[in-house]
Every structure is written in C-alpha cells, then in structure tokens.
Amino acid sequence: MNFWRQTAVIAVKDLRAELRSKEAINASISFALVILLLFNFAFAEWADQVREVAGGLVWIVWAFAGVLILNRSFARELANDCLDALIAAPLPSSALFLGKALANFVLVVAIELVSLLVFGIFYNVRWTQQFWALMLVIGLTTWGLTVVGTMFSALTVNLRLRELMLPMLIYPIMIPALLGAMEITNALMAGKPLDGDLLTWLRLLIGFDVIFTALAVALIDTVLVG
Amino acid sequence: MSAAAVECAGVWKFYGDYPALSDISVQIEPGTCLALIGRNGAGKTTLLRILAGFSQAGRGRVSVLGDSPRDSATRRRIGFLGHGISIYDELTAWENLCLFGRIYGLDDPQKSAREWLDRTGLTRVKDGLAREFSRGMRQRLAVARAFLHDPSVLMLDEPFTSLDDRAIGILQGLLADALRAGRTVIMSTHQLREAMELATHVTMLQRGKIAYHGPRTPEMLNDPGWLYAQHGEAG
Numbered sequence: 144m145n146f147w148r149q150t151a152v153i154a155v156k157d158l159r160a161e162l163r164s165k166e167a168i169n170a171s172i173s174f175a176l177v178i179l180l181l182f183n184f185a186f187a188e189w190a191d192q193v194r195e196v197a198g199g200l201v202w203i204v205w206a207f208a209g210v211l212i213l214n215r216s217f218a219r220e221l222a223n224d225c226l227d228a229l230i231a232a233p234l235p236s237s238a239l240f241l242g243k244a245l246a247n248f249v250l251v252v253a254i255e256l257v258s259l260l261v262f263g264i265f266y267n268v269r270w271t272q273q274f275w276a277l278m279l280v281i282g283l284t285t286w287g288l289t290v291v292g293t294m295f296s297a298l299t300v301n302l303r304l305r306e307l308m309l310p311m312l313i314y315p316i317m318i319p320a321l322l323g324a325m326e327i328t329n330a331l332m333a334g335k336p337l338d339g340d341l342l343t344w345l346r347l348l349i350g351f352d353v354i355f356t357a358l359a360v361a362l363i364d365t366v367l368v369g
Numbered sequence: 370m371s372a373a374a375v376e377c378a379g380v381w382k383f384y385g386d387y388p389a390l391s392d393i394s395v396q397i398e399p400g401t402c403l404a405l406i407g408r409n410g411a412g413k414t415t416l417l418r419i420l421a422g423f424s425q426a427g428r429g430r431v432s433v434l435g436d437s438p439r440d441s442a443t444r445r446r447i448g449f450l451g452h453g454i455s456i457y458d459e460l461t462a463w464e465n466l467c468l469f470g471r472i473y474g475l476d477d478p479q480k481s482a483r484e485w486l487d488r489t490g491l492t493r494v495k496d497g498l499a500r501e502f503s504r505g506m507r508q509r510l511a512v513a514r515a516f517l518h519d520p521s522v523l524m525l526d527e528p529f530t531s532l533d534d535r536a537i538g539i540l541q542g543l544l545a546d547a548l549r550a551g552r553t554v555i556m557s558t559h560q561l562r563e564a565m566e567l568a569t570h571v572t573m574l575q576r577g578k579i580a581y582h583g584p585r586t587p588e589m590l591n592d593p594g595w596l597y598a599q600h601g602e603a604g
Binding site for chain 2: 148149152153156159160161163164222223224225227228229230231232233234235368
C-alpha cells in the first residue's frame, strides 16, 4: 500500500475514534468558548481597543485550545498498547506521523472555525472582510501548530506529566509562527489586504511549516523506536 | 543471509546502567515453537520487544527472516501479540480488523476480517464497539488481529494470561495450525503447561542471561516446573 494511502488510513482512524469518544473535541471547544466569553466580559469597556488586537486574542485562545487536541494524539494509542501494534506494522513512522498530524489539523481547524463564528458575534468583529486570506493564515499556522504538537505528543507520550510538558515544549517553538499569525490576523480583521509587510510574515509561516514538517518526518522514527 | 527464522547474536540491553539483557545469542529455525520462560524481570518481554523491532538492542545484532526487524518487508511477516491487546476501543471489531488489514496492505482486508471474525467466533458481534466486549472477546479479537495477515513469525507475549478456557482453546488451535503450516512461533509465558504442550524448544532466561536454550524434553512436558528446579528456581 502506498505511503499516502497509509497516511489516510491513520488519519481516518484517528478522526473516527475522536468523533466517537469526543474526549478532546468537547474539552477543546468548551475551553475556547469559555475563554472567549470571559474575555468578552473582562474587556467589555474597551471593545474598540480589543477589536484592534483581535488577531492576538483569537490566536492565544486557539493555541491553548489546540493543545488539548494535540495532547490526545499519541496518548490515545497508550490504551491497550495500540502504539505497539502500529510500530510493529509495516507502516512507515512518517506515514503514522503525517496521518496523525492531518487528523489533528482537521480537528483543530474545526475548533477554530466554530470559535471564530462565536468570536465575531461576541466582539462584533467583521472577520469575513478578507475571508480567503484569513483562511490561508489559519491553515498555515494551524499546520505549524499541529506538526510541532504531534511531534512533541509522540515525544512526551510516556511521561506522566505529559499534559504539562506538551505546552511547555510547544509554545516557545511556536513563538515566531504565532507572532506572524497575530500580525496578519489583526490586519485582515481590520479589512486590510494581504500585502507589504504582511507578505514577509506570510513567508515566515510557510518557511516555518516546511522546516518543521521536514524535521518531524525525518526524526519521528527515532522518537518512536529509539 | 541467515537461514534461521530469528537470530540474535551478542544482544545487550541496558536500562540506565542495569543490564536487562546480557550477551543473548539464540538461533531459532523455521517451524520452531519456542517457549521463552523465566521469572518476572528475567528479560523475556525486553527480548521479545527487541526481536519484534519495537526496541533497539544496546549492543548486538538481530535478524528476522534474514533482515532487520525494522525493515518494512520483514514487519509485514511478523505477527505480534503483546501484553496489551492493541485494539481500539472506539472502533467496532470489524473496523479494527479492516484497519489492520489495510495497514498490512492485504489485497482484500474485508475478506480477511470476515474470515478471522469467523475463526475466533466473533462474527455475531462484528458491529459492536470493542469497548463493549467482555475481556475474553477482546482477547479473541486481539488474537484475530495478530493472525490477520498470515505472518511467517508469530511473537506472543504472555498469550494465555487472563484468557478463558474457550479463548485458550482457540489460541492453542490457531498456534497448532500455524506450526503445521511451517510458521515460527515465539511465546514468552508463565503458563508453563499450555506452553510446553506446544513448544518444540525452550529458552529460559535468568536475570537477563540465557540459563537454558534447547529442545523441549519429555521431563519438561511431564513436569512443567522441572527446568526451573534444575536451575535453582523451584517453587
């Protein structure tokens, strides 16, 4: 079976398992919505200023909510020692990794889109003005987050404090990508087009994704088998 | 290329400074059923995991069917049943077997899944989620998963533990069929009576070292604890 079919088999398996158990998705969506609601109350008097930093606010919420999904990625395989069966199978570790990263990407993007709708209503932000450019930024940044998060999910899967370790490992590495995403999202939500300095940030996001995807694919076998 | 089904030469494994395995060298011929025995902590699971390619040896060389156990073509020919049952609770029995059939690149995963559900007596509950199964049914599903791709070498870690009589009978029947078909079976176990009935060879580990490696003798069959007694581990 070719590499991409094996990747798809793993992605579909993870999505099916998560949609049946809803463990991570329920926790993540609840977290995102509660934080957005709390921020809305906290910043009610500064609504105009909040709209100017809307991009930063949503990316903070998404980064934290996303980690709840990523934490479950390899931890799901611990029950019944399923990871052993996958490592024993003729499945390239890179296909296993990419399948899991794809499933995580779909789940995290779904959380982001649902909370974006709620965010638009709570904060009165017209985020659809540069819709496709915003979707591009969400896609690129979320891929970076899921690649880094899935890799560290594999690395920390056998640690007792993995829920604590994962965010501590992910966020420092994600700083450049999150900075870029916040800058571009702020501008796009204010209705500005994707050009000038924003293109530099966009190139940074693309470079981040390429570098960390290549690194993760190259290192995952060592991480899983040693 | 080695003619042995499984071979390891000078294998060491360290956990920190502690040698879990010390200079293990064994050669297992095709068609052999090897019972890997030893007290808790003797190194049985560690050795089995190295042979199956889950874990790297600190030193030494391991080959399965003439190649590294990490080689993709070799892994396609290994069936592994570990301590955990390695099935997904959120998937049905049918989905679990089809999933592993696809991962192993079987020509017709659905046909194989149907056949193995039938052989393990799970056809009636094929659309039930694995988490809703009894312990015995989950074990039978795990056995079906391990045998699904018709492996040439079967590695089983404590395969009889917590099985009910029916599941033990099914597993013994499947292993006997596999041996008649020329497959190689390696099983680590504490259930000496069941193991000795099937085994053609025995390897006994003591504190990470080989205490005995050779054919199963009539004494071992008559008194499964005989080998332990010979090496000062009776009782």
